[in-house]
Amino acid sequence: MLNPSVVPARSFLYRELQKRGAALGEVNGYGCAMRIGSDAAAEDAQARSLGLCDLTPLKRIGFKGWATAEWLIGQGATLEDAPNRVYPQDDGARIARLSKGEFVILGDLHLRSTLPDRLGIAWSINNASGCFRVPREDASAWLCLSGEHAGAMFAKVCGIDMRPQHFANNQIAQTSLARMNAIIMRNDRGATLAFDLVFDLASAVYLWNALLDAMTEFDGKPVGLEAVRGLG
Amino acid sequence: MKIINCPLNGPRNAQEFVHGGEFVAMPDPHRTSDSDWAGFVFLENNTAGVVREWWCHVPTAYWFIAERDTIKDEFIRTFDPSEIFRERVEFTRPEATKS
């Protein structure tokens, strides 16, 4: 099992995950909770019912500025004009358009998508006029909340109706979540309802525990990366 | 709680917004009297009726302008500031304009 102190990058949540019996593996230079507990089948079922997974170790990158959309399209990204929508890319990455000029690009769960890295390499302040890098990989924590109860659970922490019939797949809400600013994206995984939460890294421990408390009513529990990967 | 229709994010609870004060054009700071400048800095019009105000959607730090009826406490219209501010604003000192 990986000792998180030997890798340079650390999710703020690794202690919380270790407390809950997470087996850490190295992902992207981070200690990442691959499995929590010993019953993988139960954990997979948990992810379909109500699970919370720390995806902070995965790839993500941000860009912002008046000419950003053009630059991204020039790099091969597929986008439309409407903000607050997620645009899935061919390689499994997802581009979240937060406004006319602000974007977050999330890598896929298996680290197969190359888009986040390609964009990171392609961008330089000298060659992307009107497009600026936002260090989402450093500034933001990333959690995935999955399972059939996820929509109902949001009612305890968020003032927006996130039930599946009211909040479509690939829709984004930038709102207040447990009194914190957060980006909530509905990104179903396979047939399972799922939301990606991207928010202030410094508040990761706070929000993690606030969400788990709200999830108790639905028997929600933390799950490892493998359980979310298993959703498809 | 009131609902405010954010031009970027749609209708949201008022809790997600902060009020940014009356929409007032700043007088040219170098070509206005001391007392007019003090009026701009310290006085509010506090109009009863339809006013223009700045509002900010906090989670996105997005500023917009709202037309609100302060008597009925009703939002009439909200819109992006680019409807009003279309061009780069420049400042000059009076001596610079002479040359």
Place this chain on the structure above:
Amino acid sequence: MTRMTSRLAEPFGSLIDRAKPITFSFEGRSVQGFAGDTIASALLASNITMISRSFKYHRPRGPMTMAGQDGNTLVQIGPEPNRLADRVAIKEGLVVKGLNYWGSLERDYFALLGLFDRFLPVGFYYKAFYKPRWLWPFWEAVIRRVAGLGKVDVHAHHGYFDKEYLFCDVLVVGGGPAGLEAALKAAETAGEVILVDENASLGGSLNYARFDEVGARARVERDRLIAALDARPNIRVMTDTVCNGAYADNWYPLVKANRLYKLRAKTAVFATGSYEQPLTFRNNDLPGVMLGSAAQRLIKLYAVRPGQRAVVVAANDDAYGVALDLLDAGVEVACVTDLRADPPPAPLSAALLKRHVPVIAGVTVYEAEASAGGRGVCAVRLAKVTSEGIAQIMGDRFVCDLIAVSTGYAPTSPLISQAGGTFGYDEASAMLAIRSLPADVVAAGSVNGAYALDAALEDGRHAGWQAMRSQRLAAGDEPRLSAEKGARGITWPFPIFSHPRGKNFVDFDEDISVKDFEHAMLEGFEHVELLKRFTTNGMGPSQGRASSMPAIRLAARHAKRTIDETGTTTSRPPVTQVKIGHLAGRSFDPVRYTAMHFRHLEAGARMMSAGLWLRPEFYGDPKQRAALITAEAKNVRENVGLIDVSTLGGLDVRGPDAAEFLNRMYTFAYAKQPIGRSRYVLMTDQAGVIIDDGVACRFHNDWFYVTATTSGVDAVYRSMLWYNAQWRLKVDITNVTAAYAGVNLAGPNARKVLEKLCKDADLSKDAFPYMGVREATVAGIKALLLRVGFVGELGYEIHVPASRGEALWDALMIAGKEFGIRAFGVEAQRVLRLEKGHIIVSQDTDGLTTPWEADMAWAIAKTKPFFVGQRSLEIQAKQKFARKLVGFEITDRAQAVPKECHLVIRGTEITGRVTSIADSTSLGKIIGMAYVAADQSEPGTTIDIRVDGGAMVKATVVKMPFYDPDAARQEL
């Protein structure tokens, strides 16, 4: 007369389950009831009629409404005071006590207060005890003990309360006949309907009232509606749920058990019904005097016989239904006294005539006679109604233990009023009626004037149709509405009767009787809002549900005005009592950790709040606080220290106009700032007041990394975006505070430590001088290096991606070990920076501080075309300023040490205050900053600081910085 109330056989008792007995205790006695009983119904079933005592005179009280609408049934349940006994369901082992007594509920020593009522008029407390002022705390303690209400147990276990948001298309409040019909109709096309009722069971009056001679119709209608409801899955039913207020844009708090729901509806339908109103006569508050509907609820819902022998007081046909129900329950009805001189023929009164009950028309109750100890009723005396509020006593006296009153109604108006609806007085029905409703709010049933059952059902269907229409949903044809609503002739216009010996209560919560109103109005409190506040009418637990209309009627009569001219008091949320737990709920208190947070805890740091952040105050045992802070500071001066500065704000300002943008936002000049250098930034607002500071580091022609204060960065960021929404400069502003973990490595050994970990930058003084900035790699981590001097020693701020912060901290602590590295906290940093004379914005500045006052003219660029605050600063520069921020020192160690905020005094004048103070070990004296009068600001001036206890301490104004004035150490 002994009271022998007892349980009735089925079918009475729709709410109770006789198979499930439950035992609880009341006043130490064991009481048995059934599942479904409330505390009050179980007590009455066990012949306990006195539940509490009243607030002021400690008079015995029993249930009046049996619907949780009066304050007579307030009890203490375990540690929880002021629960409604006719609302709370019994549970095994519940410990219940009455309220407002000293001694026992049965023998209350304060009950004698009632004998002195003429000395205790309303306003008595204000008048009697406010002089002399110093005695008030004594009287307050006495009054609080007598006035009572429940006792809060501060050690009680905190329950788990939480909140949830709800959303629906149509909210229907009230599950009576109208509400049920409205929900059913709306559900035909609306997506989601939520039907809320505060009672345990839907049906409203269909559960207890009588609508026909045999009493069968209510059941039929209820069964039909409930069956239809069950077939509509898009109606969510929430019983035992109180809609506790109405807020803007159809926003409603719903309280159910330990959860507060915050509901947003597109349309709201209020089918809140009406309150049956009490009648005011002498001793109308005795246990055994209750509303007709209360008697019916006891019989039908709980199978409790409310008495043995009853007198029914009528002013409408419903009262005859009450009499019929009493007869069916085996209660002897001594007589029906009808206030109406000539009651019109009606179905229920006709039915009662067949049962040979004497009906006396044109007569009211003159007074109720109390049984021993005032614990119940033993008889009534009647009086002939002669004129408005006046009745002439007659010889008739009826022995009875129950007086059931059905003399009128008032619409349940609070929610509609709070939602913005208006009510006016309808003379024809002697009731308030809706005058206007806001958009997206609909009313149905008796609150909308539809009192007759058929009218209420029709009105409900119509309201459901209106709700659909308001959302532009297909609604079909408009449902029929009959003209006859049954509102007329059911409410007695002046149900308040004078009595020479008083005790004719209008407000039961606060023991306010008719004479109290008369006295108040004679003293000039005629306006209803003043009358309410002076008498406290309607301010008790029942919130004027029974007392508001009588008070308005009394005020109108006194002033010889109409009810509309008199006006009503304003209704505000909450509608009914709300627990602090619901408001506090599951509170969300975000807290931000830096990447090194757990390392600080492991090192024994005492953490302190800085905005949402937690920062180490110092490291080690709090008992050694001062010594630890001194040692941490000393180590920075002598060896090397490491402080976590991640909470410092960070903003990336990028684009071709980045320098121009900073020129406009900050007081200094940035256009010519070289790449690889940092420069101080000072931000003022348009009034020229200092609001933030930091440094701007130029890493590229188009890229500044700008720091801001921990607490100021969010406002600075927002303000930057606001200005550029207007200026339209080619610049992008990004708040990167959370992206970076930052440390300040400071002290004479700082370079030696850093050199071990950073190989790709020349750290020598010449290559990387003071105020230089570099991109480099530290311990294998990509970092921004800033040579800054906040603490006045050779120092490097190292900013790395937050995910690498812990690894960086670990590497520096290991590398620094041989050079005596020691972590230092915020307190040591405050001392160090004070020695250097650096201000902390919002500690050393306040909401008025200008750069002129803070002696920071050096930070103001003179020739820029514009910066925020520039014009105001130019105006101020022409004026004299009153105060100045200066450094001071205290060398006389015998004096007391002032604290922050202690005042600077000259003669009788306050000229300033201390903003920062510290005992500087490096300098061996007390140093500080203070505001002083402008003419006290010359170095060498002696100032007097008033310390705790009033002593004056002498301090000397000195030039800052106190330490290393040539800045030789930080520029090493």
